[in-house]
Amino acid sequence: MTALLEIRGLSKHFGLTLGAFGDRAATVRALDDFSVDIIEGETLSLVGESGCGKSTTGFCILNLHQPSGGSVKYKGQEIAGLDEAAMRPFRRDLQIVFQDPYSTLNPRMTIGEALSEPILFHGLASRAELPARVTDLLADVGMTPRFANRYPHELSGGQRQRVAIARALACQPRFIVCDEAISALDVSVQAQILNLLLDLREKYGLTYLFIAHDLAVVRHISNRVGVMYLGRLTELAPAGDLFARPLHPYTRALLSAVPKPDPRAPVNRQRLTGEVPSPLNPPAGCRFHTRCPIARDRCRAEVPEWRAVTPGHHIACHAVSRADKTNWEGQS
Template identity: 55%
Template sequence: MTMPPENILEINGLTKHFATGKSLLPGIGRSVKAVDGVSFTVRKGETLAIVGESGCGKSTLARLILRLIDPTGGTVRFHGQDIASVRERDMRPLRARMQMIFQDPFASLNPRMTVGEILTEPMRVHKLGSRREQRERMAELLELVGLSARHADRYPHEFSGGQRQRIGIARALAAGPELVIGDEPVSALDVSVQAQVINLLEDLKQRLGLTLVIISHDLAVVRHMSDRVGVMYLGKMVELADTNALFTAPRHPYTQALMSAVPLPDPMARANRQLLEGDVPSPLNPPSGCRFHTRCPHVRDRCRTEEPVMGPNAEDHGVACHFWREIEAPPRPDAAARPISAVYARRRALYMERRALQEEAPAL
């Protein structure tokens, strides 16, 4: 009998409200409900993608998971330990096991430090190895991400965007983490460079046994590299499913609308789009009931008053919608993002072919 994979992360009722000052009514403060009661698990060795529109709380969720900001409520359990309640001084050993790749590869690197200093800093902070061992590890990391040890004395501005992101990936790996969170790790890069970095992340995941959480709004990237996908809307998780199941048969109207927005070459497919109308409500005053009801084409009275809960089984294909069984996804060819995802797949095959040749070269 095959044992189910271990949960490396267990998140329950996680919330983050940012205070913005007092309201017009005396004694009542106002707050932005950036993340509001999110629950899910991350299985060891998988890639979980979190998607949604800008402002839905994806990046805030990533920072909460790593305790870069303190939650307002809820728990984040890493290997069973609730890091949301751990004292700051006790977080340092845990931070070595959880790292982040940031969206902007230039802004996230200290321009006054050389690449070698950037990569050895996490090892010095966590007291990992001697200086000689740190330098050797730094050279290994550069080679691992497709750069050369000769680059160690250069500064970030001397590299291209793709190379800087490789440096950011190497820095995230410097302390030997188990969990890596990528906050839009390829959105600032050209499409051709995106494919290279995505393939690198997949390769490193297999080589090092990493668990990845990828924050993204690019459905082509998500489909190509994720095992499961969580969809967020206005601080809430509205759907969570296996990647193939989500792209083949999305259940939540919001997920269906996201799929419809993917560019497709077929004019008939474009005619069947289910486009969202209206603006995203303010997180200062989210709608009552289902938060999506103000833009949902299937809204009913119950949606306006009663908040849906994730069901039927959040670990299988969870959906926070009262009437998901009655909602039929709009017709579209196969599944969204397939044309773009196919490009990534071809580049992946070429990447693996080149890597195999490089590994065989010393034996020739």
């Protein structure tokens, strides 16, 4: 298994000025100490409540936000903090698809023009080859060539998202961040776009970072799932393992709200109470301690270490041990 991306200690702190006169400085700790290898050909999903730092993670990995610290290696080469000129050779390989395709589609450009732009920018085809290339890209996302002459406002939400995916594909990328790429779509359209993403992953050997707040959605697309809380990764495991045997109290609480496909499967209900604290002033120790039903004194003082409970199943929690994992396995 080859790591396409090796991410170590990635963090992003946004500086803010507060107060009526802008005289108070504050820091939003949007992301702290994020470390993971993203394996070539996999779909790694990131889940967690709104504001927990998922988009910031995607942006920092692609160097669309300059990280405050840490390292991102793409195929062994450091890209964190490179300026735009130095990033240019990597931009083609590293793409992003957003929740709102309008943010990437110029309303005054036809779909054909929108798809041609990145091809010409990266010198991937001559002008004579463009129409055929645009037709191929539209076919890849299940659209007929006649869409090339349409404008974004003439398309449905699902069709616009197909075009946004085609625009990312136009660069012949290796890695795509799908940042809530299906979250705004109707449920039936979500399933179609998920299937399209899976087909394209197979066809082109793509690797995805799939960001979503909906756990039920990621179950079907992910090889591994990472759970984030208030700027930190709290648990990371193969998808089947995470859904069958969640270990972190936060993951268990999130999952207890998701209907189980097998009603006989063990349910460990731990209802989430209280508000997510502010990333301006995150709780000391374990950031989840203000809402955790099993928090103890140590949790309020010490940041839990990120460690493997079993090979491939990582967690940051003082209360979970290898024995807990064995207990879960005994139950199922």
